[in-house]
Amino acid sequence: MNDRERRYSRLLWVYPARYRSERGDEILATLLEASSDGRIAFARDTVDIVMHGTQVRLGLSADRFAGRVLTLAALPGLMMAAALAIVMFVFGELLPIVTHGPITLRFGPFWTIGPLVYLAWLLGASGALLWPRHQRPLAIVGVLTTLVAIPVGNVFFARPNLWELLLLVGLGLPAVLAPGTARGRYTQVLAAGVGLLTLVLLWLLEVTLAPAGLGWFPSFYWWGTWRMGHDMPYVGGVAIAVVCILLVVRQVDAAGAVAVLSMPFLMASAVYPYERSVANSLSVIAAGALAAWFVIHWILDLRRVPTQHISSA
Amino acid sequence: MTVEIREPTFLVLAALADQRRHGYGIIQEVERLSDGTTRLRAGTLYATLDRLLHEGLIDVAGEEVVDGRLRRYYRLTEHGTTTLGAESRRRVAVSKEALRRLRLAGGLT
Numbered sequence: 001m002n003d004r005e006r007r008y009s010r011l012l013w014v015y016p017a018r019y020r021s022e023r024g025d026e027i028l029a030t031l032l033e034a035s036s037d038g039r040i041a042f043a044r045d046t047v048d049i050v051m052h053g054t055q056v057r058l059g060l061s062a063d064r065f066a067g068r069v070l071t072l073a074a075l076p077g078l079m080m081a082a083a084l085a086i087v088m089f090v091f092g093e094l095l096p097i098v099t100h101g102p103i104t105l106r107f108g109p110f111w112t113i114g115p116l117v118y119l120a121w122l123l124g125a126s127g128a129l130l131w132p133r134h135q136r137p138l139a140i141v142g143v144l145t146t147l148v149a150i151p152v153g154n155v156f157f158a159r160p161n162l163w164e165l166l167l168l169v170g171l172g173l174p175a176v177l178a179p180g181t182a183r184g185r186y187t188q189v190l191a192a193g194v195g196l197l198t199l200v201l202l203w204l205l206e207v208t209l210a211p212a213g214l215g216w217f218p219s220f221y222w223w224g225t226w227r228m229g230h231d232m233p234y235v236g237g238v239a240i241a242v243v244c245i246l247l248v249v250r251q252v253d254a255a256g257a258v259a260v261l262s263m264p265f266l267m268a269s270a271v272y273p274y275e276r277s278v279a280n281s282l283s284v285i286a287a288g289a290l291a292a293w294f295v296i297h298w299i300l301d302l303r304r305v306p307t308q309h310i311s312s313a
Numbered sequence: 314m315t316v317e318i319r320e321p322t323f324l325v326l327a328a329l330a331d332q333r334r335h336g337y338g339i340i341q342e343v344e345r346l347s348d349g350t351t352r353l354r355a356g357t358l359y360a361t362l363d364r365l366l367h368e369g370l371i372d373v374a375g376e377e378v379v380d381g382r383l384r385r386y387y388r389l390t391e392h393g394t395t396t397l398g399a400e401s402r403r404r405v406a407v408s409k410e411a412l413r414r415l416r417l418a419g420g421l422t
Contacts, residue, residue, distance in 0.1 A: 023359065025382070025383040026336060026383050026384070026385045027336070027355055027359055028382075029336070029337070029382035029383050029384060030335075030336030030337050030340070030355050030358065030359075031355045032382065033336075033337035033382070034336075034337050034340050034354075034355060035355075044354060045354060045355065045356075048354040048355065048356035048357055049354075049355060049356040050356075051356055052356030052357070052359060052360050053356070055360065056363075061360065061363050061364070062363060062364035062367050062368070063363060063364075063366070063367035133319045133320075179360065179364065180364055181319070
């Protein structure tokens with residue numbers, strides 16, 4: 001074994017033992033045949049193998065439970081993020097200006113720099129719906145825009161803070177991590193339906209659950225903090241009901257996808273506990289139960305012998 | 314709405330259209346098919362192969378040891394052949410329509 005072979009052999013340790021025993025010799029042979037000498041070539045191969053190895057190790061490959069779940073959750077998650085962005089924009093930014101006029105403008109005509117983030121998610125979700133193969137880069141743009149906007153908004157502009165935008169990141173992460181794109185005639189229709197349902201549900205909650213006297217009011221603080229902790233658990237509750245139905249009909253992957261997408265909504269009441277209520281407490285307990293179920297399933301699946309299609313060939 | 318197959322996946326399927334190939338053989342064929350614009354790296358290749366195996370579009374068609382190194386060969390399944398055929402026809406139709414419109418607009422002679 002020469003130095004080059006030794007270096008590439010060490011690289012394969014990034015894969016879990018079972019996968020290495022199945023594919024290690026084959027991947028090493030391909031690496032040695034395909035790669036040229038030189039540090040740059042080795043660095044590129046290293047990045048590529050580390051990314052694939054991490055994906056396999058975390059069970060995020062297409063044939064694993066977590067990979068399948070994230071693939072299913074990706075596009076609906078982007079649609080839900082777009083729905084949430086619309087509601088945040090209308091109730092958090094637009095209506096306060098309509099009802100009160102430009103009280104204290106902080107970012108152009110808006111209270112916060114949030115509208116930039118909302119736009120990124122809205123365009124990203126629309127793009128992913130029309131061109132699914134661009135789903136991941138569009139989701140990455142949404143996530144990065146949000147993660148940059150939060151500190152920028154907090155440092156360079158007056159309050160209110162924008163931590164609630166992390167809910168959008170939670171809904172977009174499946175599209176970033178998914179190993180593939182869900183295919184099928186009705187995938188886009190279903191995802192668009194999920195987004196529309198989320199929009200209607202959030203809108204109805206916003207209108208019907210508004211306390212008497214407050215009406216449509218009045219500020220980003222109100223929507224961005226108090227409402228987050230108040231309304232979101234109800235959306236999470238609907239998601240839990242869907243999870244239960246899917247489990248009863250033995251659609252475990254789909255149940256996992258809905259569970260993943262319900263997490264940001266369920267955890268909102270923990271992040272914004274301004275109103276202590278039974279719904280908030282229940283939502284946090286439900287989030288814990290769903291997370292535990294998902295992690296147990298994930299770990300059990302990781303212990304399953306992988307790539308049986310190869311060993312049986 | 315029909316979802317397109319991503320370009321690297323399409324190229325891997327196309328590389329297996331006429332015969333079984335092993336990992337490096339697929340990398341070479343993909344590079345040739347794409348006129349040198351797509352050079353798959355091993356990690357990306359095996360992520361794609363894992364997915365295609367899982368989706369039943371390809372299967373393993375034997376192994377052999379050459380110069381002390383393991384070669385595992387892959388081939389299209391019936392489902393893979395159908396999928397590649399449908400995707401190829403779709404791409405040809407789109408290309409023909411694009412060329413027709415360019416000619417109408419005077420963009421092509």
